[in-house]
Amino acid sequence: MRGAFLALLVLLGAGLGGCALNPATGKSNFVMLSERQELELGRRANQEIARQYPRYADERLQAYVQRVGERVARNSHRSNLDYRFTVVDSPDINAFALPGGYIYIHRGLLAYLGSEAELAAVLGHEVGHVTARHGVQQQSQSMAWGMLGQLVAAGTGVGAAGDLTNLLGTAMVRGYGRDMELEADGLGAQYLARSGYDPQAMIEVVRVLKGQEDFAREQAARRGQEVPASGYHGLFDTHPDNDRRLQQVLGPARALAAGGARESNREAFLGHLEGLPFGDSEGTGVRRGRHFYHAGLGIALSFPEGWTQSNGAEQLVAQSPDRQALMAMTLERAERTPEAFLRARLGGQRLVQGQPLGQAGLQGYTGILPGRPARRVAVVFKDQHAFLFVAVVKSGELASQDARFLEAIRSLRPLQAGERKLAQPLCIHLVRAKAGQRIADLAKDSPLPGDAEGTLRLLNRLYPDGEPQPGDWLKVVR
8 A cells, every 4th residue: 555655656757747946946846737828727716816806906005015016026036927916905914925926015014114225135036036926836835735636536445645745735735834924034135135135125025014913913812713714824932033044045135235325215114104194994884883984885783892893805794792693794686686686595495484585775684594504694685796605603592693693784874964974094294203202102092993002102103112213204094
């Protein structure tokens, strides 16, 4: 059995692809895609990303990010690629790259950066993933493990063998991992130095991300909740200044930059942050406590007291405090009657306790899908839009939360004139620090939810206990 398994491994390695010289590192990597296939993979993935992640509707900011990104990419190992840099309308602290040169940075990460050099560091890191073909390596490994699973299952007659190799493959490709992230940092820092930026900005960005992780852990501890999983990067257990491997990969870039010009362009960058939505934007809808307002769709709705909302690119999700009750709302195009629409979406599944909805001049339909677990489903029509709800209790009976589910569904209503202001987002504004001004003073009147002081400190690189100097530019939110 073991011999047959090893033989299949040898056959797989000989037949599926081979090693290629990495254009950025000079190392030999296992890849199964040519550059032409890589570009096609990126193009197709970009089309899907564009559907899932809305583009931030500020073309001046988009053009600025494209210029900075192109400056870095021109000094990369694969300057021949057509790089596309896009700001995503999302409050998440994230950035990512697709094979072939499609690079995205979330609006939420921009808010925490402090200079053009730091923006270039983020974009340079993502360019590093592209030039080192990390996405291609990841895709090749995934393809190989999938094919290996099929071969092992066929060769041994044991279907579980396929499951085993799929698990191994999943563990291998679930993320870039520390080695690839460090490699991208090192490459990005080199591109920064070649572009005239200070490669130290890479450390500053990692410091920003480390502060975010520390703050999230502190907030979770205060609430008695589990520590959240690490987000973007999420690699360094110690302070980045003390991370030996990070310092080692940035060493060549510092040597390259020695004696040369080192731009930061702080004020030019901060000027582009003036008026940037912080948290939710008008285009994606605004959460305020247990309420949700969307000016573009002209709706408002409310969830039970204490429930949290997650405003994603494709759906709005609300959860009970114990995370056992879950409710999602998605948007589709209205067609036929609400009942016919809902039954068509259920694809013939049995719907019980069906009843029409009529609320604030809107028409809808709701019912229960039996099963384990049972689900409350509903649709409400407004104009040409169909707001589709699915609600479930993870462990327990639907009846324990069904009244709350129905209350939230029935709260969907047209946005009133007096609520228009509530549908406007909080935005970043730049002010000069006055003598004796403290972050705690700014936090007292801040509309920021939760720990306003901690958030302002993070925004201004003063976390956990720093204070501004007179004349410093400060980001405030109002």
